[in-house]
Amino acid sequence: MADDRNQGAVARRIRRARDPLGLKRALSDRLLPGLVAAMALLAALALAGSRGAEALKERWQQGAAAAVTVQLPPEQAGRMEDAMALLRARPEVAWAEPVNPERMHELLRPWLGEVPALPLPSVLELRLHNTALDPAPLQRALSDAIPGAEVEAHGIWVARLAALARSVQGVALAVLALVIGVAVAVVAVATRAGLASRRQAIEILHDLGATQSDIAGRFARRIGLLAAGGALAGAAIAVPALAALSGLAAPLAGGMVQPWSALPWLDLALLPPVAGLIGWATAQLSVRRWLRRLP
Amino acid sequence: MVRFTAVGLRYPSPDGGLGPEALSDLTFTLPEGSFTWLLGTSGAGKSSLLRLLYLAQLPTHGTLEVLGHQVRPDRRDALPALRRRIGVVFQDFRLLPYLSAFDNVALPLRLAGRSEGSLRPDVTEMLRWVGLQGKEMSLPEQLSGGEQQRIAIARAVVTRPALLVADEPTGNLDSHQARRLLALLTQMNRLGTTVVVATHSEDLVAQFPSPSLRLEAGRLVHHG
Ligand SMILES: Nc1ncnc2c1ncn2[C@@H]1O[C@H](COP(=O)(O)OP(=O)(O)OP(=O)(O)O)[C@@H](O)[C@H]1O
Ligand SMILES: [Mg+2]
Numbered sequence: 005m006a007d008d009r010n011q012g013a014v015a016r017r018i019r020r021a022r023d024p025l026g027l028k029r030a031l032s033d034r035l036l037p038g039l040v041a042a043m044a045l046l047a048a049l050a051l052a053g054s055r056g057a058e059a060l061k062e063r064w065q066q067g068a069a070a071a072v073t074v075q076l077p078p079e080q081a082g083r084m085e086d087a088m089a090l091l092r093a094r095p096e097v098a099w100a101e102p103v104n105p106e107r108m109h110e111l112l113r114p115w116l117g118e119v120p121a122l123p124l125p126s127v128l129e130l131r132l133h134n135t136a137l138d139p140a141p142l143q144r145a146l147s148d149a150i151p152g153a154e155v156e157a158h159g160i161w162v163a164r165l166a167a168l169a170r171s172v173q174g175v176a177l178a179v180l181a182l183v184i185g186v187a188v189a190v191v192a193v194a195t196r197a198g199l200a201s202r203r204q205a206i207e208i209l210h211d212l213g214a215t216q217s218d219i220a221g222r223f224a225r226r227i228g229l230l231a232a233g234g235a236l237a238g239a240a241i242a243v244p245a246l247a248a249l250s251g252l253a254a255p256l257a258g259g260m261v262q263p264w265s266a267l268p269w270l271d272l273a274l275l276p277p278v279a280g281l282i283g284w285a286t287a288q289l290s291v292r293r294w295l296r297r298l299p
Numbered sequence: 300m301v302r303f304t305a306v307g308l309r310y311p312s313p314d315g316g317l318g319p320e321a322l323s324d325l326t327f328t329l330p331e332g333s334f335t336w337l338l339g340t341s342g343a344g345k346s347s348l349l350r351l352l353y354l355a356q357l358p359t360h361g362t363l364e365v366l367g368h369q370v371r372p373d374r375r376d377a378l379p380a381l382r383r384r385i386g387v388v389f390q391d392f393r394l395l396p397y398l399s400a401f402d403n404v405a406l407p408l409r410l411a412g413r414s415e416g417s418l419r420p421d422v423t424e425m426l427r428w429v430g431l432q433g434k435e436m437s438l439p440e441q442l443s444g445g446e447q448q449r450i451a452i453a454r455a456v457v458t459r460p461a462l463l464v465a466d467e468p469t470g471n472l473d474s475h476q477a478r479r480l481l482a483l484l485t486q487m488n489r490l491g492t493t494v495v496v497a498t499h500s501e502d503l504v505a506q507f508p509s510p511s512l513r514l515e516a517g518r519l520v521h522h523g
Binding site for chain 2: 024026029204205207208209210211212213214215216218299
């Protein structure tokens with residue numbers, strides 16, 4: 005019993021001796037890891053947002069190739085030329101071409117098999133100058149001129165969603181850059197506070213012959229460890245949040261609902277080492293800069 | 300060996316410029332293996348001169364050679380290794396408050412990369428020498444002023460430095476312990492260490508006659 009206490013005291017003494025700058029107290033294990041955990045959570049959300057937007061964008065861009073299709077019913081097949089002329093005359097139309105019947109058969113074969121006798125609608129594809137234009141007036145003009153003509157503008161919505169996904173991705177990456185910048189600032193501030201509170205101890209070590217890299221290394225190891233620990237906690241908190249989000253997003257991306265495999269595991273696993281590295285490098289720079297005042 | 304050539308020192312002033320000269324135009328040589336007293340009234344510049352000697356301060360002008368190396372501001376990488384060959388007893392002790400007596404004394408050895416196993420006998424021996432056996436685990440705040448000073452002394456000599464610099468090392472010691480300390484310093488000096496001791500105590504100087512440097516208002520007024 006007394007022996008246990010004694011061993012505890014010895015262990016504590018050895019830990020203290022390895023920490024002559026008293027950094028365990030000067031760089032508290034509460035504030036910095038807490039802040040880093042919050043930022044790691046934000047980084048995880050931003051990364052997942054960016055990856056998710058990327059997946060949606062790719063999926064949607066495939067579908068956006070034919071922006072708008074127009075169908076004439078079989079009994080109006082003879083009026084293809086009229087429809088083309090009408091469409092090409094409209095200012096919002098950039099390009100319009102009939103889809104030739106062979107390609108139609110190609111496209112439909114998986115569904116209909118070889119049934120050339122089936123009366124197929126005449127189809128033409130067109131593109132608008134840009135996806136922000138409203139396809140409704142075009143639709144009205146066409147069905148007035150050719151009864152039964154239908155405009156399928158699904159492609160426009162898909163293109164708009166793809167553009168939205170692109171900007172979501174851009175915002176997510178900007179948030180990520182911002183989080184990294186704030187992390188660097190937070191670590192620099194924490195380091196400077198630690199330096200200020202351990203100024204005398206640093207000067208003593210310096211006068212006893214400690215090198216710059218020795219002193220900077222002590223700070224950097226401690227801060228790197230605290231940052232990595234904080235990021236680990238932040239990444240752990242992010243897992244259930246991301247699982248819920250990816251469960252919601254999976255159907256939109258056309259994937260099956262497999263929330264666990266859809267998580268950005270690699271990004272999450274990289275968060276602690278990257279945060280540790282950022283903390284380590286920032287502390288190294290801050291301490292070395294501060295030490296320049298000593299001879 | 301130590302050589303000062305026209306050395307001057309000005310501390311930075313609060314407004315960011317340089318203050319008045321704390322030391323001016325010091326020229327002298329301390330041969331290897333010498334023992335030198337540094338004398339002068341309070342504020343004469345004794346601690347400032349010693350700070351130059353143990354490389355806590357670089358001269359504002361003049362050239363300074365310590366242990367055969369010229370001290371140059373553009374070669375600061377070389378200074379830590381040089382500092383580790385210098386033992387210092389600071390006027391205000393400068394012990395680390397959260398380290399035990401043992402760990403304070405062991406610190407210079409650990410900074411020099413000595414293994415835990417090999418430093419224990421040296422540290423224990425040193426603590427015994429300054430009469431602090433049994434107080435290894437005490438923190439500085441649990442020790443008297445004189446005991447703290449003896450830890451500072453043990454820390455300075457535990458590395459067997461080539462140059463030993465002591466600033467008022469007997470200030471908090473009774474006359475018996477002061478003589479004991481001087482005996483330790485002269486013994487190290489006989490083994491080859493160059494020793495410089497700043498003091499106010501003319502008694503002590505009379506008991507251990509040696510060459511002396513005397514400062515007055517930052518200038519050298521006597522050497523020999
Ligand atoms: N860090 C400093 N910044 C500015 N001025 C200083 C600094 N240290 C010392 N001085 C000035 O340099 C002069 C010499 O001081 P120093 O400490 O060297 O005297 P000393 O001879 O050691 O005195 P004492 O016997 O009281 O210890 C004093 O005028 C002091 O004000
Ligand atoms: Mg002094």
